[in-house]
Amino acid sequence: MTFHRPITPEVVLRDLSRSFKGKTVLDRVSLEIPRGQFVALLGESGSGKTTLLRALAGLDDDAETAGHFQVAGSTSVLFQDSRLLPWMSVIGNVTLGLRRPDARAAALEMLGAVGLGDKTDVWPSTLSGGQKQRASLARSLLRAPDVLLADEPFGALDALTRLRMQALLLRLVERQRPTVILVTHDVEEALLLADRILVLKDGRIAEDHPVRMPQPRRVDHPEFAGLRQTLLSSLGVETEAV
């Protein structure tokens, strides 16, 4: 980046706790994320990743919540299931609720950028899983959010499609520079994409690793293997066996 960015944090959590029916899921989480940072959130299943993301997205506000959080700016959520409305064409889905005069032109441009230029007018049910997720990504990014909240957006895709989607996400994020919080199960995905990797454990942030490898990243970078080991063992996976 050549121009100067303010370093005021865009996402702030102060002792954020959240519980469902008395069961504590998030336990006094404190966190600051500077504007434009790409954060990956790792953690075992049930550790509260989705809960944290949904809190930031303003969902589940019926849960018992303590502490506070602040998101400066607009957010957009990328769900694991693409959540396209089946009764709307792809472009209708992508522009849904968009209040700008050039919505259609911008949507066409964005659909082109995600490789769906020839699918703008079809029903979502005719798309493959990867294409649906591209449409969903286009819908999110078209809003030019300040913060992109993504919950395992590529979790259901096959390995090859996932690699392509990761590259696509990286390309588009570099174009728009939103702050990104990406929940993932995939340590390698985190290592390939993120500037910073958090590990959530028992409702708290147990680890916080900066990732300084330059993009594009390669799995044979020395830092990659080391960090991968650290992360896997903190997720309770025996690295020898992997």
Add this chain to the structure above:
Amino acid sequence: MTDATSEGNFYVAGRAGERSPAPPRSGASAVRLTPERLPAGLRLLGPVLVVLAWEAASRLGLLSPATLTAPSTALATGYQMFSDGSLLPHLLASAGRAYSGLFLGVLAGVVLALLSGLTRTGEALIDGLVQIKRAVPTLALIPLVIIWLGIGEAMKVFLIFTAVLVPVYINTHAALRGIDIGHIELARTLGLSRGEFIRHVALPGALPGFFVSLRLAVALCWTALVVLELINTQTGIGYLMNRARDWGQTDIIVVGIIIYAVLGLVSDAVVRAVEAKVLSYRRSLGS
């Protein structure tokens, strides 16, 4: 919704297997879980056989015309009534009653379902009432409605209206209430206004349920008519059949039955065609 249908049901769905010419694995043929789709005309096989047996029984003298006329006689009678113009006024009278009751009932059912499905006040005011009406058979209202509206057309249309209203309300309301929670969350994260949510999410999501109710309603309006046309009228298919009973004209009775059947089938086919067009986004779902 979208994901489960695109992958989960793939092998169960009948047509998907036919389209992709995948060779059977390891020699053994794949197990079919659902019967193969019937070619269009074959559905008529049963009815055609019954009609043929009936005709044969009549011709062989096993079935006296006083009990049941032969289908060929009924057809001839029907054709004659049609060409001499004696049938059409009755047909129009019946259709007028059935469809005005249907129209009013569907309209009111949808409006009430929207009020009750989209607002709390509406639900508090309306839902209990319709549930009570649901428990009361339409025919049980006849005496009261006759006192209120007399024995003329208004009474007949009103009773069809109430018969139709209930299933339309129940199904449409349930569809509005059963809206996908994922879609609600999506609408929230996209910042949709309430109006946009209703227009783009709630209403389209409820359309399949509405069409289910419409098909029920179309069948119901003709059913109710049969009974209602026994009461004080000089017009209508029901009246024709009732009079034919007094004269022992089983051919006219069969003509009436055929007309009801045809009208029921045609109405259902029309609703299904509209449904297929409006819900065309589902056609690609493989089932």
